[in-house]
Amino acid sequence: MAVTEERLKQSPPCTNNSLSNYLWKDAPDENKWADCVHCGMCLESCPTYEQTGQEQHSPRGRVYLIKSVAEGKLTVNEQFMDPVFACLDCRACTTACPADVDVGGLIEEARGQIRQAMPLTGWQGAVSKLFLHGIFPHDKRLQSLGGLLKFYQKSGMQTLIRKTKLINVMPKHLVEMEAIMPEINQPIKKKYKNNNIIKAKGETKREVAMLTGCVMDVMFSDINESTINVLTRNGNDVVIPKNQTCCGALHVHAGDRDMGRKLAKQNIEAFEGTEKIIVNAAGCGCMMKEYEELFREEPEWRERAEKFSEKVEDISKFLHDTGYEKPKAELNTRITYHDACHLAHGQGVRQEPRDILLDIPGVDMVHMPNADRCCGSAGIYNITNPDMAGAVLESKMENVPDDVEMISMGNPGCMLQMAMGVEKYGRNQKIVHTVQLLDWAYQKEAEK
Numbered sequence: 001m002a003v004t005e006e007r008l009k010q011s012p013p014c015t016n017n018s019l020s021n022y023l024w025k026d027a028p029d030e031n032k033w034a035d036c037v038h039c040g041m042c043l044e045s046c047p048t049y050e051q052t053g054q055e056q057h058s059p060r061g062r063v064y065l066i067k068s069v070a071e072g073k074l075t076v077n078e079q080f081m082d083p084v085f086a087c088l089d090c091r092a093c094t095t096a097c098p099a100d101v102d103v104g105g106l107i108e109e110a111r112g113q114i115r116q117a118m119p120l121t122g123w124q125g126a127v128s129k130l131f132l133h134g135i136f137p138h139d140k141r142l143q144s145l146g147g148l149l150k151f152y153q154k155s156g157m158q159t160l161i162r163k164t165k166l167i168n169v170m171p172k173h174l175v176e177m178e179a180i181m182p183e184i185n186q187p188i189k190k191k192y193k194n195n196n197i198i199k200a201k202g203e204t205k206r207e208v209a210m211l212t213g214c215v216m217d218v219m220f221s222d223i224n225e226s227t228i229n230v231l232t233r234n235g236n237d238v239v240i241p242k243n244q245t246c247c248g249a250l251h252v253h254a255g256d257r258d259m260g261r262k263l264a265k266q267n268i269e270a271f272e273g274t275e276k277i278i279v280n281a282a283g284c285g286c287m288m289k290e291y292e293e294l295f296r297e298e299p300e301w302r303e304r305a306e307k308f309s310e311k312v313e314d315i316s317k318f319l320h321d322t323g324y325e326k327p328k329a330e331l332n333t334r335i336t337y338h339d340a341c342h343l344a345h346g347q348g349v350r351q352e353p354r355d356i357l358l359d360i361p362g363v364d365m366v367h368m369p370n371a372d373r374c375c376g377s378a379g380i381y382n383i384t385n386p387d388m389a390g391a392v393l394e395s396k397m398e399n400v401p402d403d404v405e406m407i408s409m410g411n412p413g414c415m416l417q418m419a420m421g422v423e424k425y426g427r428n429q430k431i432v433h434t435v436q437l438l439d440w441a442y443q444k445e446a447e448k
Helices: 005-010 047-052 059-070 078-086 092-096 103-117 122-132 139-154 157-163 172-179 215-219 221-233 249-253 257-271 282-289 291-295 299-311 315-322 341-347 351-358 386-397 412-424 434-447
Strands: 206-210 236-239 277-279 312-314 333-337 363-365 406-409 430-433
Touching: 047 386, 059 078, 059 103, 078 103, 092 103, 092 341, 103 249, 103 257, 139 157, 139 215, 172 386, 172 412, 206 221, 215 221, 215 412, 221 236, 221 315, 221 434, 249 257, 249 282, 257 291, 257 299, 277 282, 277 315, 282 291, 282 299, 282 312, 282 341, 282 412, 291 299, 299 312, 312 315, 315 351, 315 434, 333 351, 351 363, 351 434, 386 412, 406 412, 406 434, 412 430, 430 434
Parallel strands: 206 236, 206 277, 277 312, 333 363, 333 406, 406 430
Antiparallel strands: none
16 A cells, blocks of 8 residues: 555644654654664563564564664555554563663554554444544443443343354454453443542542543443442542543554544543542553653643643552552452553553452462463454464463462453453353452452
8 A cells, every 4th residue: 555645745744853754743753762772682572473483573673664664764554564563562572671662652653654644444444433433432422332232232132143143244253252241231430420429438538530431431330330349448539520531542552643642632631630540441541651652742731641640540559559458358269360461561560469369368369370471452453453362362371270260450451352262262260350359358348
């Protein structure tokens, strides 16, 4: 696919690096690749390199390609696009890199260039626009979608479609995803639409704001409910800003940085005046902590984004750092823990959720080898790159201990992907969010 003269006329020029051969605004930042010496320390950490053994599908290979376009050695075309969009953006390479090269940031900026030069067309473009622009940023449409999914589950339609095998008209990976769809419940934003402040149970120690999310609130509202229960149990008034929206992570991962900026601005405004922003989805938290990267060419918004990002904190880290009441009731279960990439590699949160699990009486923790290895979810990567996502998932499932009853984690995308792995490989583990286990222990304690 060639970059036409018409596309060049439509798109603003690159302004942040006069020496770069990237043609559009918000080009990859040369400061991010400057410290890469191609040492290869990143290779073993990369899931796509592990699967392919190809240099262009390694972190240092992708950095080299991105740098080569800036230097005019390559152009933005399919050969450049394929390895950039094949990256899971798991950030494991940055953890492994002695120089902390921000490969994830470079990948997202390069995707922005690709999508400005080569926008999606046809059915792919229509589906992308429908979901990324038409549904995710709009609460009422999201809630309507959730209502349709709930009707599909409760009306008997799901059972009928499965029994008659009509489900098999869909692509195989979508059939696998439908099989593990969680039970749809009422969204938190709808439940508390007339009361956006949920008071602490007992003495109020502090007030926090909470991101309800888009996919999180439609498909995992029970986890949002558990988050509120745990926060209020530990003396926190929980504010749910009404004007908050999708964090924009899926848009930025897809190369739609303009929409990502629009959503970021809405969230920055919605949460201004709050002291702490609690997030229970690793991908959302990582994106919100990196909002300033979207505003390199807008100094005023960058300053506001920096202040915003300083307030964002994962639920497990917040509880760990502020102190929480250790439950007294026993759950009596054997569990293992999976590190969501954007929690462990993206935010550096590793031990805090493990400590919470270990504080629950009766929980027997079993170590998972390579716990911080990507599961293949990566936003919607398991939809856009199902073969690679499936190979990465298979590798991940090989490391899940056989003798555990639950796999705990802190990200909805990982929960869906790991549930698909459990189903596909005949396992029987229950997939849970860390905060759910703490909430269940509190509930069991209250029942006594």
